[in-house]
Amino acid sequence: MTTARRKSYGVKGAPYAHPSPTTALKGALRAPYFFLLPATLLFALFFALPIGYALWLSLHKVQVKGLGLGAGARSEVWAGLENYTDALTDNELLDGALRVLGYGVIVVPVMLGLALLFALMLDTDKVRLAPFTRLAIFLPYAIPGVVAALLWGFLYLPDVSPFYFILDRLGMPQPDLLDGGPLYLALSNIAVWGGTGFNMIVIYTSLQAIPAEVYEAAKLDGATPLQIALKIKIPMVTPSLVLTFFFSIIATLQVFSEPTTLKPLTNSVSTTWSPLMKVYRDAFGAGDIYSAAAEAVIIAIVTLFLSFGFLRAANSRNKQEEAR
Incomplete structure (x- = not known):
């Protein structure tokens, strides 16, 4: 018994050759790389x-020769680690790092504490107008940082701020929030006001993913809402807290727009108040892009080490808890 082989015919009756299994397999293996090619090119051009x-x-x-005039008077030469040595011994850069450290000590705990508190409050059954409340808390995050800094900057100015007018009518003292120690509170307030909503959404989303059976079992065991929040909700959203803390550290080390925007409003903010402001001043003010590049690399390395160090510590702690 013979079996007739089926043939495919193309245009005008010409037989159509099917691709061999080997060719089809090679094409299937190459297909993912073609899909990844646009993203890889964009990553290489705009990041790497x-x-x-x-x-x-x-x-x-x-390197400048003579008076630095004429063709060939300025030439680019190898410096090695000289720019890094100068940056690490620059008092302005070190002072800016200390100011950012004090700024972060205020911003990160307050912002994450408020985000966790708001998320826990919105996750209760008794809350009213939950969608509107979530939107109201998240809305400041949608406002650009420069606009938020301008808004709060004018609210800090005694001559135009309605708060100072009210304090004056009440006969209360009017502190200068743009000078000295209160400046840290003024800058921290802008960051907390703008970043709390985003962190709250991250934590709230994790709370919504907790199975309802967990809460029901806790209620049957007689747990109060406070005990459920402290012993069930917060431990189960620890990964989200680690993530938001990670993002907050990076944002704190890269603070730039808030002090730069407030700088024209006060003399307390210098051009090197934060490390990134120092990089900007050296690159575009002094025209020394080489020193600015070294400073930027140092900031990136410090951010990388702090971030991965924190993540490693958090992961090791989670493994220890799982082992118990």
Whole structure:
């Protein structure tokens, strides 16, 4: 008994050759790379290439011959680690790092504490107008940082702020929030006002993912709402707390827009108040892009080590708790 082989015919009756299994397999293996190609090119052009160029600039400097006039008077030469040594011994950069450290000590605990509190409050059954409340808390995050800094900056000015007018009518003292120690509170308030909503949404989403059976079992065991929050909800959203803390550290080390925006309103904010402001001043004010590149690389390395160090500590703690 013979079996007739079926043939496929293309245009005008010409036989159509089916691809071999080997060719089809090779095409299937190559397909993911074609889909990844656009993202890879964008990553290389707008992320990897700028980082590589910054590293290259940080290892060079400009050598001036004579008066620096005429063709060939300025040339780019190899500097090695000279720019990094100068940056690490620069008092302005170190002072800016200390100011940012004090700023972060205020911002991170307050912002995450409020985000956790709001998330726990919104996760209760008795809360009213929950969708509106979530939107109201999250809305400041949607406002650009420069706009938020301008808004709060004018509220801090005694001549135009309605708060100072009210304090004056009540005969109460009017503190200068843009000078000295209160400046840290003024800047921290802008960051907390703008970042609490985002962190609250992250934590609230994790709370919503907790199975309802867990709460029902806790209620049957006689747990109060406070005990459920402290012993069930907070431990179960620890990964979200770690994530928000990670993002908050990065944002704190990279603070730039708030002090830069408030700088024209007060003399207490210098051009090197934060490390990134120092980088901006050196690159675009002094025209020394090589030193600025070295400073930017140092900030990136410090951010990387702090972030991964914290993540490693958090992961090791979770493994210890799981082992118990």
